[in-house]
Every structure is written in C-alpha cells, then in structure tokens.
Amino acid sequence: MTAPKPPRLAEALLGRLALDNEPLAGDIIEEFRRRNSRFWLWRQLIAALVVQALYAPHPPVALNLTPTDPVVAEWLMWRRLTSDRKTQVSLTGSGVEGIGGLTMVILGFMMSTVIPAIWWFVVGGIGAGVLLGVLKLRARSSKSFNTRPLVLKL
Amino acid sequence: MARDLLTDFELMILLAILRLGDQAYGVPIAREIETTGRRSVILGAVYTALERLERNSLVSSRMGNPSPERGGRAKRFFDVTPQGLKAVKDTQRSLVALWKGVAQLKGGTV
Numbered sequence: 001m002t003a004p005k006p007p008r009l010a011e012a013l014l015g016r017l018a019l020d021n022e023p024l025a026g027d028i029i030e031e032f033r034r035r036n037s038r039f040w041l042w043r044q045l046i047a048a049l050v051v052q053a054l055y056a057p058h059p060p061v062a063l064n065l066t067p068t069d070p071v072v073a074e075w076l077m078w079r080r081l082t083s084d085r086k087t088q089v090s091l092t093g094s095g096v097e098g099i100g101g102l103t104m105v106i107l108g109f110m111m112s113t114v115i116p117a118i119w120w121f122v123v124g125g126i127g128a129g130v131l132l133g134v135l136k137l138r139a140r141s142s143k144s145f146n147t148r149p150l151v152l153k154l
Numbered sequence: 155m156a157r158d159l160l161t162d163f164e165l166m167i168l169l170a171i172l173r174l175g176d177q178a179y180g181v182p183i184a185r186e187i188e189t190t191g192r193r194s195v196i197l198g199a200v201y202t203a204l205e206r207l208e209r210n211s212l213v214s215s216r217m218g219n220p221s222p223e224r225g226g227r228a229k230r231f232f233d234v235t236p237q238g239l240k241a242v243k244d245t246q247r248s249l250v251a252l253w254k255g256v257a258q259l260k261g262g263t264v
C-alpha cells in the first residue's frame with residue numbers, strides 16, 4: 001500500500017512552513033501518513049501557519065528581504081519621497097500602481113507554480129467584480145427611471 | 155527571569171519528554187499527551203511551547219537526520235535539562251500542596 005499524499009495546495013503550504021520550521025512540517029507529514037485524514041491535515045496545517053505567524057520570532061524588517069521586496073521597497077520609497085505626486089496613468093498594463101507589467105507577469109508565473117489553485121480566487125474575484133458592476137448599473141438605471149420628474153401636460 | 159512554575163501544557167510536554175527518553179520529538183510528544191493526557195493537541199502549539207521552554211533553558215534540542223517518510227525533513231529531538239527537571243518537581247510540589255486538605259477531593263471518584 002502506498003503512503004497517502006497530501007493535496008498539492010497543502011504540500012505548497014507545508015513547503016512554506018518548512019522554511020520557518022522544518023521539523024514541524026516533517027511531523028505533520030509523518031502523522032498525516034499514519035492517520036490518513038485530510039481534515040486532520042488541514043486543521044494542523046492552518047493552525048501551524050497561524051501560530052507560526054503570530055508567535056515565531058521574525059528577523060528585523062531590514063534583514064527580512066525576499067526577492068520581491070526590492071520592488072515593494074522602491075515603491076514605498078517613491079511614495080514617501082514624492083509628496084507632490086499626481087495620479088499617474090499606467091502604461092505597462094499593470095493594475096497596481098508602481099509595479100510594472102513584467103513584475104506582474106513574473107508574480108503570476110510564481111503563483112501558478114507554487115499555488116495553482118489561487119487562480120480560482122482570481123477568477124472568482126473578477127466574476128464577483130463583473131456581477132457587482134452589472135448590479136450597480138441595473139440599480140442606477142432603475143433609480144434614474146424612478147426619479148424621473150413627472151411632467152404634467154395640461 | 156523565567157517563571158518558577160509551569161503551565162499545565164508545559165508540564166504535560168516536559169512529562170511526555172521524560173517518559174519518551176531519547177525518542178522525544180514532535181509526533182511522539184503530541185501522541186503521548188493525547189493518549190496519556192487525554193486531550194487533543196495541535197502540533198504547532200507543541201512547538202511554540204517547546205521553543206518557549208528552550209528559551210527558558212528548560213529543554214534542549216538537537217536535529218536528527220532527514221527521512222523519506224517525513225518528506226525528506228529532519229526530526230528535532232528534545233531533552234529535559236536539569237533546570238527543567240527542577241521546574242517539574244517544583245510544580246508538582248506546589249500542586250500537591252494545593253491538593254492536600256481539600257475536602258471535596260477526599261475519597262471516592264468524581
């Protein structure tokens with residue numbers, strides 16, 4: 001009999017957890033293979049990530065650099081230094097102010113590699129946005145219809 | 155300064171490590187508390203408590219070798235230090251002292 005395998009999203013999260021606490025990630029996998037319970041796995045994994053985020057000692061922000069941090073750092077610096085900035089038009093096809101289109105593509109690629117399931121949230125977000133827009137348009141049109149001034153022809 | 159007395163969870167963890175001997179790492183510690191202590195355990199919470207105990211020099215740890223059944227991740231073994239042993243004894247003494255003379259707890263089972 002083969003050992004049960006955690007779902008891909010859980011594996012990706014375990015990989016993230018292992019960066020901070022390798023033995024804990026190993027313990028969760030070992031016990032999951034014995035219990036073979038996805039409910040147990042998700043309960044332990046989510047709790048471990050929350051506990052890790054809340055209580056684990058973190059290095060000072062200045063030393064806590066990740067590959068995307070220079071982009072964010074530059075953006076924050078730019079926001080701080082340019083006090084009289086005006087609203088700018090993004091010519092790079094990026095929806096996020098200060099982050100170029102290429103960075104968005106790289107981020108998208110990284111998301112697809114590490115957590116492919118996250119695209120369901122993106123698609124869901126777009127769908128919800130479109131739905132909200134349609135509802136607002138409908139509400140606006142019906143409101144304008146209702147509040148149209150009544151003209152009495154005598 | 156470290157606290158003199160342990161919380162119930164810290165006490166259970168230290169006792170589990172003492173019972174397990176040199177095979178005390180996350181999974182057996184949690185299992186020991188679940189079976190003997192009869193309470194559900196979150197592994198992340200066990201590690202948080204163990205790290206706190208290590209900061210207070212009540213336990214020490216050493217890394218083992220990675221193994222395939224753990225996804226190639228290493229074990230972290232824990233030992234109770236002499237200070238940890240003293241903390242367990244002090245806590246036991248305090249609890250036993252509190253136990254003594256309580257009329258409701260005398261005789262029979264609840």
